[in-house]
Amino acid sequence: MFILVAFIMSIVWSSMILMCFSYHPIICDLQYDKFVKPSFEEYILPSKKYADIIIPRGGDNDIAVDLIVQHIRTKLGQHDICKIYPNVFIIRLTFQIRGMHTLIRDVKTTKHDFVFYADRLIRLVVEHGLGHLPFTEKQITTPTGSVYSGVVFCRRLCGVSIIRSGESMENALRACCKGIKIGKILIHGEGNDGRQLIYENLPDDIASRHVLLLDPVLASGNSAVKAISLLLSKGVAESNIIFLNLIAAPEGIHAVCKKFPTLKIVTSEIDMSLNKDLRVIPGMGEFGDRYFGTD
Secondary structure (H helix, E strand, O other), X not given: OHHHHHHHHHHHHHHHHHHHHOOOHHHHHHHHHHHHHHHHXXXXXXXXXXXXXXXXXXXXXXXXXXXXHHHHHHHHOOOHHHHHOOOEEEOOOOHHHHHHHHHHHOOOOXXXXXXXXXXXXXXXXXXXXXXXXXXXXXXXXXXXXOEEEEEEEOOOEEEEEEEOHHHHHHHHHXXXXXXXXXXXXXXXXXXXXEEEXXXXXXXXXXXXXXXXXXXXXXXXXXXXXXXXHHHHHOOOOHHHEEEEOOXXXXXXXXXXXXXXXXXXXXXXXXXXXXXXXXXXXXXXXXXXXXXXXXX
16 A cells, blocks of 8 residues: 555655656746745655655666565565574575485485585585674775685584584584584484483583574474573573585474574475374484494
8 A cells, every 4th residue: 555655656756756857947947946845844744754665766776676676576585484483494405405305314324425515415504594693894905915805704613413413514514614613412202292301511612603503304392392492501602603505494493482582593495294193204324323333
């Protein structure tokens, strides 16, 4: 409604200007000062503060219109759950990523191939997760003597893996962040809902760090909620936690995001649902068993 009214008002305003210029220049100036300018300042100018975006030159600005169209297409292509939780991020789907998912989900895939393609996907998720860390701008000089305006990411960082599947993501994190500290949490399931903390070994200064929480599969979210609650009890800020997964079920995302709305989740794909045994569907089976060869 507002867009329509604003559009009509802009047409009226334009018409007034055209009518004005059809008269003698002196009369035109008088008409502009008396009618056109006051109408613009009273009706058009105040409405700008309600606009989501203002395009200079309107429909003639092809570049701006194209950027808006691309943004709308991106939003329409988002998973529905990302529209509910803006803190959930899915790495951009390509045929390469879809192909790797096809291989690691296939029950016939050998352990060697499963580990190889899982590692490739984990590396992509880790890299994407690192992109959500805070940064500061920095200018450096290149070997050619030129100045390059770049960024420096937060150095106060550590990883925390949820044993045992989460340990499969540690090598990718070490490959991206040389010398990074990695803590461990072991949580034991009790029935469908209960979770018991068995073991934890976290950096002493974890409260002052950003934390990458590692677990390749987010299913019901019970273990994740327990692990995140532990991190918060150690003084880690909720907004400083980035939870990295290969796949996630909607139920798990709901459980985590409702309880921890400022935490970020980065995953490579959101699956359909959980079955009655709380396994992700279509899923990839028991990730830890397939990765470490204990199935």
